[in-house]
Each structure stands twice: as C-alpha cells, then as structure tokens.
Amino acid sequence: xxIAFIAHDRKKDLMVQLVTAYQPLxxxxxxxxxxxxxxxxxxxxxxxxxxxxxxxxGGDQQIGALISEDELDLVIFLRDPLSSQPHEPDVNALIRLxxxxxxxxxxNLGTAEILIRGLAEGLLDFRQIIDDAPKKSIxxxx
Numbered sequence: 001x002x003i004a005f006i007a008h009d010r011k012k013d014l015m016v017q018l019v020t021a022y023q024p025l026x027x028x029x030x031x032x033x034x035x036x037x038x039x040x041x042x043x044x045x046x047x048x049x050x051x052x053x054x055x056x057x058g059g060d061q062q063i064g065a066l067i068s069e070d071e072l073d074l075v076i077f078l079r080d081p082l083s084s085q086p087h088e089p090d091v092n093a094l095i096r097l098x099x100x101x102x103x104x105x106x107x108n109l110g111t112a113e114i115l116i117r118g119l120a121e122g123l124l125d126f127r128q129i130i131d132d133a134p135k136k137s138i139x140x141x142x
Contacts, residue, residue, distance in 0.1 A: 001073040001119065004063045005033040005041060006055060006094075008085065011078035012037055014109060016044045018076070022116050023047065029119075032066070034059030060090040067097045074119065075105045076112045 003026070007015035019026060019041045031049045033041055038051035052062040066072045075098055077091075085091060098105040106112035 002030045002032065002066075002071060003074045003076065003119075004066070004072050005031065005037055005049075006060065006063065006075070006077040007034075007037045008055075008078065008080035008083065010080045010083065012040055015076070015078050016040050018078075018109065018112055018116075019047070020045055022120075025116065025120050032063065032072070034063065055090065056085075058090075060094045064090075064094045064097045067094070067101050067103050070101065072103055074115060075103055076115070077105060077107050078109065078112065079107045 005015060005019065015037055023045050027047055031041070031047055032038070032052065033049050034052050035054035035057070038049040041047060042049045042051075052059040063072065063075065067075070075094075077094070079091070095105065095107075097103075104115050106115050
C-alpha cells in the first residue's frame with residue numbers, strides 16, 4: 001500500500017515514535033511524507049520515504065494531488081488542534097479530498113494505530129469491500 005505521513009511541528013516526535021514502533025510492518029509499503037516529517041522518519045528508522053515539500057510550502061497539496069489521482073491508500077496526519085496553522089485551508093482541502101476519494105485518514109494517534117493495525121491484519125482493502133457489496137439496501141436489527 002501507499003501510505004502518506006504528515007505531522008504538525010508539535011506532533012513530529014510522536015510521528016517518529018509511531019513509525020518506529022511499526023517499522024517492521026511499514027517497511028513493506030511505499031511511504032510518502034511532507035518535508036521535515038519525512039526527513040525525521042527516514043533518519044530515525046532508515047526507511048525509504050518519498051519526501052514532498054513541507055506542508056506550508058505546498059506539501060499538503062502535493063499529497064492531496066496523489067489522493068485525487070488514486071495514488072494513495074492511507075494517510076496518517078497527526079494534527080495539532082491547539083495551534084493555528086498558516087496553511088489551514090490546505091489542511092482542510094486534504095481532509096476533504098480524503099473524504100471525497102474514500103482514503104482512510106487518521107488525524108490522531110489512536111486512529112493511526114487502529115489503521116496501521118488494520119493494515120497488519122489485511123483489513124484495509126476497503127475498495128474491494130465496496131466493489132463486492134451487494135447492490136441492495138441492508139438492514140440491521142438493533
């Protein structure tokens with residue numbers, strides 16, 4: 001799978017810890033990241049990471065372009081919700097594109113770990129699930 005990593009400044013250490021913890025799994029996938037985040041991941045783990053520009057300089061938009069071209073399968077974006085970001089419109093556009101193209105997106109550590117663990121279990125082939133779903137309505141007994 002093709003996985004993108006983005007982290008705001010106050011979340012970069014946490015991102016490095018996350019990727020380091022799951023390095024044995026992630027080494028089998030194609031990794032992308034915004035500038036400094038990718039550099040930090042690569043230096044800490046030795047993993048090959050395709051780096052884009054930093055987020056404020058267009059890296060978020062470059063990752064968004066990959067989403068719109070169906071070239072990404074998963075995005076881990078550890079956002080800092082307590083700090084305003086000068087490129088907030090780019091952040092919102094990236095989140096919107098993930099929703100439009102049904103690309104799983106984690107914006108916090110808890111969701112990131114669930115998605116990565118799902119990746120390890122082979123549970124993230126959501127496109128196959130959608131393609132194989134019956135074309136009729138489904139009801140649930142509650």
